[in-house]
Amino acid sequence: MADSAKWYVVHTYSGYENTVKATIEKHVENRNMHDLIHEVKIPLETVTEITDNGPKTVERKVFPGYVLVKMVMTDETWHLVRNVRGATGFVGSGNKAIPLTEEEIAALGVEKREVVVSYQVGDTVKITDGALESFLGTVEEIDLDHSKVRVVVSMFGRETPVELELDQVELIQQ
Template identity: 75%
Template sequence: MADNAKWYVIHTYSGYENAVKAAIEKSVVNRNMSDMVLKMEIPMETVTEVTESGVMKEVERKVFPGYVLIKMILTDDTWHLIRNIRGVTGFVGEANKAIPLTEEEVAALGVEKHEIVVLYNVGDTVKITDGPLASFMGTVEEIDADKNKVRVVVSMFGRETPVELELDQVEVVQP
């Protein structure tokens, strides 16, 4: 059933994000709905601020003040549970209809990390498994795990052409 869970955005009074998150967590436990409401996030970022006295200090601040992200299975029960929490003004969406975030939006927010295990190294021969160059062979030139990118040099029309792909679009060729 957890496969049906999607990420939604809850609008709260500004400054109430942590209180809303705590209240939802408590209500979920009290009503035995932890199989329906799976996860909540308040996206934070660390920034360096310079105080009036010129001292630099690192501060955590909310990326989206007034919003809480929640991964849940949307039913009438879960909708009412969230809407009746003090400090919640509603879901982001149309009228009374909560609209889930797309996979791309969730990935861009960095809320859910999908770890990809890279089984190849620079210099390895790989086969492209996805995209317009699927089934082409090439040599790994550079791996950037942070950006989920790999640069592969492919021979096309007698020329060496570097191609940037996602890490999971290639697989190592066994010698």
Template identity: 65%
Template sequence: MAEQAMWYVVHTYSGYENKVAQNLETIVANRRLQDLIHEVKVPVMMEPEIKDGKERMVERKIFPGYVLVKMVMTDESWYIVRNCRGVTGFVGPSSKPVPLSQAEVDKLGVETVAEPTVDYEVGDNVEINAGPLEGFVGLVEEIDMEHRKVRVKVSMFGRETPAELELDQVKPL
């Protein structure tokens, strides 16, 4: 297949975004259509919410009523997505699907950014190069790539003190 997979925007019933994404992923898995429909995403962001005097992070949909689908547009893939329960149609003139441009994909942050690389690992000694502990040396206890954090045990005033820092706030010794 010479065609390249592109991102398309699918309109759904409000509140059905996650259900549509789940249904599409199930159909793709059951019919083995991974070569036609590559990814299905419901763009969300985490927002702080204060309720009962407590702040917590809540997931909010960036585009309510829309799901993004990376697929190779064929009659079969169009039919499967268009006839999925909860889908009202593709976004485009007269329901003719129009793929997102690369600039739009970049702006929306749809495609995941590569994991950051770090040149230290658990058990290494590192120097803290930013923040209130700048200049201190510590031992790496944990590296959390998902949240881009590193937990370092710093020796201060004769005590071991744990500190959670951004990945770029430490450098190997």
């Protein structure tokens, strides 16, 4: 049943995001619906604001007026979330809630997928996917936050830096 749980976007009145989140979590607890509603999130970003008193770090909502809910869509869960005070409905067409795609989830950073890399800066790697498949190169930079790796590949006698996904390269055993 956990496989059918998807992320849905719930539209709320502005400023009611925390109330809607807390209310949904309370209903899940009271009705023992942990198997149907898995997670409720409000995407936040940490921002440093410069004020008269110096820099101040604050958390700001990335999407004011929206709450993300990972749930199995049933009539019961739809009604529970839809009837929460402060929630105006699901994002979708008409009364049909449309779940987020895997790409949207990755772009929003809702679910962190940890990629363990077996290579480091300076290692020789082989490109396993994309236009430069089977080319060899040297790792110049690894950006874990954006899941990117920069590899310097020798093409036509010139060193060319190429940015790839972390899983598009593999370490060459020497």
